[in-house]
Amino acid sequence: MSNIGFSTDYIETRIDLIRHGEPQGGQKFRGSQDDPLSDLGWQQMHSAVGEQGDWDLIISSPLLRCRQFGETLATRLDTPFRIAQNLREIEFGEWEGLTTGEVLDNYPGVLEQFWKDPLSCTPPGGEPLPNFVSRVTSCWQDIIEEHKGQKVLLVCHGGTIRVILNHVLEMPLKALWRIDVPYANVSRIRSECFGNQAEERHNVVFHQEKFI
Numbered sequence: 001m002s003n004i005g006f007s008t009d010y011i012e013t014r015i016d017l018i019r020h021g022e023p024q025g026g027q028k029f030r031g032s033q034d035d036p037l038s039d040l041g042w043q044q045m046h047s048a049v050g051e052q053g054d055w056d057l058i059i060s061s062p063l064l065r066c067r068q069f070g071e072t073l074a075t076r077l078d079t080p081f082r083i084a085q086n087l088r089e090i091e092f093g094e095w096e097g098l099t100t101g102e103v104l105d106n107y108p109g110v111l112e113q114f115w116k117d118p119l120s121c122t123p124p125g126g127e128p129l130p131n132f133v134s135r136v137t138s139c140w141q142d143i144i145e146e147h148k149g150q151k152v153l154l155v156c157h158g159g160t161i162r163v164i165l166n167h168v169l170e171m172p173l174k175a176l177w178r179i180d181v182p183y184a185n186v187s188r189i190r191s192e193c194f195g196n197q198a199e200e201r202h203n204v205v206f207h208q209e210k211f212i
Contacts, residue, residue, distance in 0.1 A: 009194050010192070010193075010194055011148055011149045011192070011193050011194070012149070012190055012191070012192050013144060013147065013148050013149055013150060013151075013152075013190070013191040013192075014150075014151045014152070014188065014189070014190055014191075015143065015144070015152050015153075015154060015188070015189045015190075015191065016055070016151070016152070016153045016154065016186065016187070016188050016189075017153075017154050017156065017161050017164065017165075017186065017187045017188070017189070018045070018048060018049070018153065018154070018155055018156075018184065018185070018186045018187075019156065019157060019158050019161055019181050019182070019183060019184060019185050019186075020037065020041065020045070020061075020063075020065040020066045020069065020155065020156070020157065020183065020184070021037050021038070021040065021041030021042060021043070021044035021045045021048075021065075021069070021183050021184045022037065022038045022040045022041035022044060022183050023035040023036065023037055023038060023041055023065045024036055024037070024038045024041075027099065027100075028097060028098060028099050028100075029092045029095040029096055029097070029098050029099075029100075029103065029123075030065075030089065030092075030096065030097075031089050031090060031091045031092035031093075031095070031096045031126070031127075032063075032088065032089065032091045032092075032096065033096050033097060034063050034064050034065075035064065035065060036064045036065060036068060037064075037065050037068065037069060041065070041183065041184075042069070044183055044184035045069045045184050047184070048184040048185075048186050049073060053073065053077045053079065053153070054151055055077070055079055055151050055152060055153045056079070056080070056147070056150040056151050056152065057079065057080050057081075057082070057147060057150060057151075057152045057153070058070050058073060058074045058077075058079050058080070058081045058082075058152075058153045058155065059081075059082055059083070059084050059087070059143065059152060059153070059154050059155070060081070060082075060083055060084070060087070060154070060155040060156070061083075061084070061087040061088045061089070061155065061156045061157060061160065062083045062084075062085055062087075062088055063088055063089065063157075066087075066155040066156055066157065067083065067155075069155060070153075070155040073153075073155075084139055084143070084154075086135040086136060086138065086139035087136070087139055087154065087156045087157070087160050088156075088157070088160070089156075089157035089158070089159050089160060090126070090127050090129070090132040090157075090159040090160075091126050091127035091132075092123045092126050092127075093122075093123040093124050093125030093126030093127070094107075094123060094124040094125045094126070095107070095123045095124075095126065107123075107124070110123070115177050116174075117174060118173070118174070118176060118177060119173055119174060129173065129176070132159070132163065133163050133166075133167075133173065136160050136163040136164065136167075137163065137164075137167050140163075140164050140167065144191055148193075158181040161179075161181050161185075161187065162176050162177070162179045162181060163176065164189070165179055165187065165189075165204065166179065168189055168204060169204060187204065188204070189203070189204050190203040
């Protein structure tokens with residue numbers, strides 16, 4: 001959105017979100033497991049980002065499937081890079097390393113309840129959703145405040161991106177898992193405010209394959 005016609009106090013912050021590409025080991029409940037990207041995953045990420053980037057900063061989850069690409073991209077673009085621990089994925093406890101079919105077989109009825117009402121259903125030994133939401137939204141608010149007026153790229157996870165979009169769009173948490181975030185999917189959030197106003201307005205742009 002152009003700031004033509006706005007006062008000089010108008011500030012626009014642009015946050016781009018990209019989910020990691022396919023990790024080694026294929027589709028499974030990964031959570032805190034630290035698998036690197038597969039060859040296809042690297043290709044997906046390079047295709048999504050393209051050759052150019054105008055970011056002032058790249059921030060990544062500490063997990064390899066995000067961090068290695070973020071570091072590589074930052075080096076290529078000569079852009080500052082840092083890690084944000086609280087952008088890491090939700091921890092799935094005993095489900096980590098299992099496929100959807102294996103969870104359905106080993107934990108009858110639990111996965112269905114998790115999708116339906118994640119607030120009241122936590123995977124055994126996993127991270128409660130309210131805790132996950134709290135750390136991600138707190139991290140998001142810190143990024144918005146610290147980098148007002150800048151263009152920032154976040155390299156993170158499907159769950160993390162769902163929480164941020166859910167928060168920005170003011171959706172009910174029960175609808176969290178209805179947001180589809182494929183591998184290397186990209187989204188853009190523009191945060192607009194005027195001067196010292198506390199309230200900001202957010203616009204969300206979804207891109208299926210690459211930033212444009």
